Amino acid sequence: MVDDAGASRDGMTVAHAPLALPPAPAYLHRRRALLSAGAGALTGLALGLPLGGCAQNEQLGRAHLILVSDDELEQMSNMAEADIRARSGGPVRDPGRQRALERMADRLSDVEGAPQPRQGFRAELLADRNVNAFVLPNGYSGYLDGMWGCVGGNQDELAIIMGHEMGHLTGRHAQERVSQQRALGLGAAVIGAAIGAAAGGRRYSPAIGAALGLGVALGGSAFSRSHEHEADRLGLIYATRAGYDPRAAQRFWDRMEARHGQGGGPPTFLSAPPTPGGRRERLPTRRRGDPDARAAMAMRGRG
Numbered sequence: 001m002v003d004d005a006g007a008s009r010d011g012m013t014v015a016h017a018p019l020a021l022p023p024a025p026a027y028l029h030r031r032r033a034l035l036s037a038g039a040g041a042l043t044g045l046a047l048g049l050p051l052g053g054c055a056q057n058e059q060l061g062r063a064h065l066i067l068v069s070d071d072e073l074e075q076m077s078n079m080a081e082a083d084i085r086a087r088s089g090g091p092v093r094d095p096g097r098q099r100a101l102e103r104m105a106d107r108l109s110d111v112e113g114a115p116q117p118r119q120g121f122r123a124e125l126l127a128d129r130n131v132n133a134f135v136l137p138n139g140y141s142g143y144l145d146g147m148w149g150c151v152g153g154n155q156d157e158l159a160i161i162m163g164h165e166m167g168h169l170t171g172r173h174a175q176e177r178v179s180q181q182r183a184l185g186l187g188a189a190v191i192g193a194a195i196g197a198a199a200g201g202r203r204y205s206p207a208i209g210a211a212l213g214l215g216v217a218l219g220g221s222a223f224s225r226s227h228e229h230e231a232d233r234l235g236l237i238y239a240t241r242a243g244y245d246p247r248a249a250q251r252f253w254d255r256m257e258a259r260h261g262q263g264g265g266p267p268t269f270l271s272a273p274p275t276p277g278g279r280r281e282r283l284p285t286r287r288r289g290d291p292d293a294r295a296a297m298a299m300r301g302r303g
Helices: 007-012 024-044 071-089 097-109 146-150 155-170 174-186 186-198 206-212 225-241 249-263 276-289 291-300
Strands: 013-015 055-056 062-065 122-126 132-134 140-144
Touching: 071 122, 071 140, 071 174, 071 206, 071 291, 097 122, 097 155, 122 146, 122 186, 132 146, 132 155, 140 146, 140 155, 155 225, 155 249, 174 206, 225 249, 225 276, 249 276, 249 291, 276 291
Parallel strands: 122 140
Antiparallel strands: 055 062, 132 140
16 A cells, blocks of 8 residues: 555555665575465465465465455455545546546556456545555555645656555455464454455444555555565566656655655555665665566666
């Protein structure tokens, strides 16, 4: 997600930033992927679950354990979508800006590797003046009017934000979050209540927001730092493949760092550590060292 509510409102803050540490060597990435896959397999065996729950995500280069069905997540997302739209004041009454978001969503959805949710990727400009953006597993993605104003409607910067939200879908971060908590027995009551409420058609509850990784401002709690890093990386790649200027990521994080320094707090997009400055500092290494990012920039003649 992306917002400017600060860590206490990470549900909609731009908390998707890279670590300020130097990139780990390739062998460490492979080791982490193997450990993740192995841990998922062991957890599944311990729970008597089929190893089919351990899925390899090629775009992430790692495996993850998925123990929740797409149908369950979609039901929960549908309820969250209705609640958020109501609490945010509903769609902005500006057909021109809404069409601009929809065109951007179509353009990003057409690139290689972009997620293809069953209900489509549906971007909507919402009336809330907070600086934030978010995505739900059903493909609904909200962009608060405050975020549009913060970047001055700059299409390249908005594409970086939207690409980031798409990255959460590609990474299946909500599914992984729910599955990990279910497998480890953490928050079982919360997850059970969320799935039960969705399946029973009951009203939205904060349990659903917590399970889906929505920040506090949206009635939940933020994605992990590793999820935010992965979404940052994929967002840069998708935006570049769609023909947007990858240098906009630098400008965006500069903007977010300036707001953070003025006491405005980072957006939910930024709600999880590290800081906007740390994410910005990671960009040069990502542009030079990530094969997919480098190929996308070479194809577009930018970087």
